[in-house]
Amino acid sequence: MDARHCQLCGSPTEAAAIEGRERRRCTTCGWVQWLNPAAAAAGLVLLERRVLLVRRAIAPCHGMWALPAGFQEIDEPAAQAVEREVREECGIVVSVEALHDLVWVPEGHRPANVAVYRCKPLTFDLHPGPDVLDAAWFELDELPAELAFSNGPRILWPLRDADAGGRGAGL
Ligand SMILES: [Zn+2]
Structure with missing residues (x-):
């Protein structure tokens, strides 16, 4: 460096x-x-009880499932970057709804602040792009065992557990 x-x-x-x-x-x-750290954006794309994940084709965390994400271009706001990355990696159109979290990701050769945006899908048929191995919808209760970065403990598990609690109360 x-x-x-x-x-x-x-x-x-x-x-x-x-x-x-x-x-x-x-x-x-x-x-x-x-x-200085790089700036990146990730999409938390939810469709009812399902979340959109991609299987990473590059290091770090090659082969692991993660939120679709990527670095911002120099002239690109984070919310715009996340809509572009989801389109490139998954082939669907989303609109950003709210900032969900800001996560420090020290792994890899470019440590980054990653802005995680909750997104609403506007199209649904996935067409994984060349920079990922796969893209798929996962039920929150059936997440892959191995999730990249802090995606599990920081973002998806709390979401799953809060959601499960809500359903339990409704039974
Ligand atoms: Zn000089």
């Missing part, structure tokens, strides 16, 4: 103590490499 050469002038960089930690600084023009 460390830049060995300046991104402005191409000169070599050197280690320098700047604002409390070691960073790379250009030996010629003084450019500093500030490393």
